[in-house]
Amino acid sequence: MSVLFRGVRVFSSSAPGGSTPPTDVLVLGARIAAIGATAAGLAPRDAVVVEGGRHLLMPGLINAHFHSPVNHMKGALPSLPLELFMLYESPALDALKPSPREAYLRTMLAALEMLRSGTTAVQDDAFFVPHPAPEIVDAVMQAYGDVGIRATLALDQPELPELDKLPFLAELLPAAMRAELAAPPAFGRADLLAAYDHLITRWHGQAEGRLGAAVSVSAPQRVSPDYFADLDALSRKHDLPFYAHMLETKLQRVLKDEQPRFGGRSLVRYTADLGLLSERMNVIHAIWVDEADLDLIAASGATVAHNPVSNLRLGSGVMPFHKLRERAIPICLGTDEAIADDAVNMWGVAKMAGLIHNITTPDPELWPTASEVLDCLFTGGARAMRRGDELGRVAVGHLADLTLIDLETLAFTPMNDLHRQLVYCENGSSVRLTMVAGRIVFDGTRVTTVNEAGLLAEARELFESRQPALAEARRQADRWLPAYKAMVARAAACDVGLSRWVGEAARQMETR
Ligand SMILES: [Zn+2]
Structure with a gap:
């Protein structure tokens, strides 16, 4: 397929006004073949012509951190701290074990929302309850394959017993309950490595490179050093992004003194001491980090995944954005899971990233600019995916993952400052076309690749039928709550020497 965008403004991080004057852009196959006066002349006779006129052509948005298995649970839970939230979000009840069709449908729900709002790529750090069965992994990848989005999938699966992952619980639980949490997961290191073997062999590089594998420890405290090293070796061998949640909550900072294996070291320091903090790593959240952690992340070349909406929903705290930028740490943006953002819309994430840091320091010089937020969204996301040389820019030779924005909508009328209006005004409703690898997957009205209405109807029926089992599972989880x-x-x-909360919560910490 070839597509000629005629007379479009092209997003630019440096051009005056934030975009080029109207110009032509030619897409041949999966890539951008020409930009400018020569593009129309090079277009094949059968090229699809998209008249630009009032439009901006920009890189597709990249959702750099996401978990698909709770896509069907938007709004399902009240706001709670992460550790309480996790008790209820995906209970391991036999009756809730998904069928492949269920996994396919739930993956589709968010993929449709992303394509409709101009997101062209997603990094899915998927957890599988009870474990990553090959037919479920296949169903998730098949959904991404069918809908036409670019996706990497990792298996976010803890390998250690619950008691090893959390502080204080051993003292707080009666003996019988403690024993339940001391058992290691039935699906161990060898099983997980076999699941990765399936994922990589079957799916990595499929759909002409649009589908890929990543690896995930979930979080350093949730796995053994041996399995952590196994995944690092896989990541190095295949050049895969490596996902690790780190210091999302204050409780995770407390762990360093409460679990002997950390020996007073933060999770970042512990990972660095294992020799596993690398430029392939996506350090997810990085909220309760201190200056030494940030120096280690900067030295490693890792990218930090910032998920400001999820962090607010779970009351986790605010990532110290300007401290990362001071050290030139690359930042990408993500929604995190649909149960903790409640939308899978990167425009909301970009706006929140552009706002929340303004209340963490009174110095406006340290507040993120709109252009910085867009840089995180595009180049940070591309780097996190290990595709920095071919994604995140509208440039000749780059992959044609593109979003076309109508500049005559309310968000841009009148035009005052393109970058600020993209971050603070747009919500996805000005998206007129989404293209992934040169293929138009959303044409401004419909997702072109699948029967959207049919999939949504099927999803409504199926997930409604799951409600009684879900309610029962949540009742069973109640016993852990106290x-x-x-x-x-x-x-x-606990006094951990820093606070990433704001307002009353931070004040209480300071005056304690
Ligand atoms: Zn996450």
């Missing part, structure tokens, strides 16, 4: 609540309160009361 101990988990006490654990979170105890962690909150």
Whole structure:
């Protein structure tokens, strides 16, 4: 397929006004073949012509951190701290074990939302309950393949017993309950490596490179050093992004002194000491980091995934954005899971990233600019995916992952400053076309690749039928709540030498 965009403004990080004057852009196959006066002349006779006129052509948005298995649970839970939230979000009840069709449908829900709002690529750090069965992994990848989005999938699967991952619980639980949490997961290191073998062999590089594998430890405290090293070796061998949640909550900072294996070292320091903090790593969240952690991340070349909406929904705290930028740490943006953002819309994430840091320091010189936020969205996202040389820019030779924005909508009328209006005004409703690898997958009205209405109807029926089992699973999870609540309160009361909360929560910390 070849497509000629005629007379479009092209997004630019440096041009005056934030875009080029109207010009032509030719897409041949999966890539951008020409930009400018020569593009029309090079277009094949059968090229699809998209008249630009009032439009901006920009890189597709990249959702750099996401978990698809709870796509069907938007709005399902009240706001709670992460450790309490996780008790309820995906309970391991036999009756809730998904069928491949269910995994396919739930993956589709968010993929459709992303394509409709101009997101062309996603990094899916998918957890599988109870474990990553090959037919479920296949169903997720098949959905991404069918809908036409660019996607990498990792298996976000803990390998250690629950008791090893959390502080204080051993003292807070009665003996019988403690024993339940001391058992290692039935699906161990060898099983997980076999699941990765399936993922990589079957899917990595499929759909002409549009589908890929990544690796994930979930978080350093959730796996053994041996398995951590296994995944690093896989990541190095195939050049795969490596996902690791780090210091998302204050409780995770407290762990350093509460689990002997960390020996007083933060999760970042622990990872660096294992020799596993690398430029392939996506350090997810990095909220409760200190200056030494940030120096280690900067030295490693890792990218930090910033998920400001999820961080607010779970009350986790605010990532110290300007401290990362001071050290030139690359930042990418993500929604995190649909149960903790409640939208899979990167425009909302960009706006939140552009706003929340303004209340963390009174010095406006340190507040993110709109252009910085867009840089995180495009080049940060491309780097996180290990595709910095071919994604995130509208440039000749780059992959044609593109979003066309109508500049005559309310968000851009009148035009005052393109970059600021992209970050603070646009919500996805001005997206007129989404292209992935040169293929038009959303034409401004419909997703062109699948029967959207049919999939949504099927999803409504299927997930409604799951509600009784889900309610039962949540009732069963209630028995853990008192101990988990006490654990979170105890962690909150610890002095860890820094605070990433704002307002009353931070003040209480300072005056304690
Ligand atoms: Zn996450």
